[in-house]
Amino acid sequence: MNQTAASRPAVEKPAVGRRVALVTGGIGGIGTEICRQLTQTDCKVVAVDLAARSERIAAFRDEIASSHDAITFEPADVSDFDSCQQLVARIEQQHGRVDILVNAAGITRDASLRKMTPQQWHELMRVNLDGVFNMCRNVVEGMTARGFGRIVNISSVNGQTGQFGQTNYSAAKAGVHGFSMALARETARKGVTVNTVSPGYCDTPMVAAVSAEIRAQIIADIPVGRLGSPADIARTVAFLAADDAGYITGANLPVNGGYFMSF
Template sequence: MSNVALVSGGTRGIGAAVARALAAEGRRVAVTYHGDEAAAARFKQEAGIPVYRWDVADESACRAGIEQVEADLGPVSILVNNAGITRDGMFHRMTWDQWRAVLSTNLDSMFAMTRVVIEGMRERRFGRIVNISSINGQKGQVGQTNYSAAKAGVIGFTKALALENASRGVTVNAVCPGYVNTDMVAAVAEEVRAGIVAGIPLGRLGDVEEIAQAVCYLTSEKAAFCTGSVLTINGGQYIANG
């Protein structure tokens, strides 16, 4: 059975933590990145995990990139769709480019990445797909109609794909992180960050490793009976129904 895991947006933040955790469990891991060459080089040197550059919103780039990963490492049996961007702004001022950029990278990528690997997983009767959504895809957020719409779409995509592929041994689940201690959150003004933490019942930001361990569980044999699930990890900031 193939033991290859592919993590999109895997050189920083949650993606990097997921890649490291999967590698620590003995997976053969590859990660993608798009823009930050310095971060990718640093991650590759520190983690010893191969990195591949392509745009996850580009269907042909995803196909070519994944074909190269499989030629190098073997068939992908674990896919973690983590890549995402924000282009925040109030909707009445939001541009079409802001809308399309976020929907393309955060939602169109679900099709572009998953479509390439799903047939192989079905044929081998084994696959683990984990899609990273967000607390704001569950509850919405001011200034993020584009991001919230995309991340809500990830949840619907997850549930439908899980139903289609359960009989073929392929599980599909989503993780919805709340506010996590990443570079993006660290860049927020201190007073804003303090306000965020004040709204989290556990009284702190999440750690990337906490999200990574949840992904590790969902990709393991121990989670074979778990599909179509949405795992909320947000310190109690938002408690979803079901």
């Protein structure tokens, strides 16, 4: 006789200790909030960014002072494969493994295509798309061997809609989701999920730098009537990174206030 869901015994999760999460772009506005949200799910979090950003790193350390035991900083250049390889090796030596990878590092190099230089194209691709490959390539073998992993890649609404002056950015962010879907198929039976989160316009320094007139027009075009917050994005990332989110993979979760809607 089949047991009902109510009478079926609960399945106990294996005792694995605190999950270890690695967040690239971890000292940016959204990246820092992702780190904070993951600590609330009892993760040990490693924030990753360029060592050269000394002033921002100092500010980041002040911001996370209350969580110093749960968040640490490690320098790395996501555009450099060897730097990523060395980073992952350090994390695995210190913490034993990487359970969760969030690829949030990204830059902009805006220009219309007829004015865009090869340097602007390649600089952006090296960080926004090559960086996703470099990090995933260096964690995926360990994740599949252990039978557990959560990879969340941060894309953008502009990867779905395109944006004037952002052929490079839009192409890279669309590529992030294509990459995520393909890797999700490769790792699904190994207990590793790979998903994308596509933020809309958020209250970050990059958007704050836009003129008040343009910012007002952006907000007018968002059905919920406001910019997103870093917390809106971070909560979605934490949801996808959870142990019990194992039946969601290859998905793109838009967090854009209704700015762009599709099936």
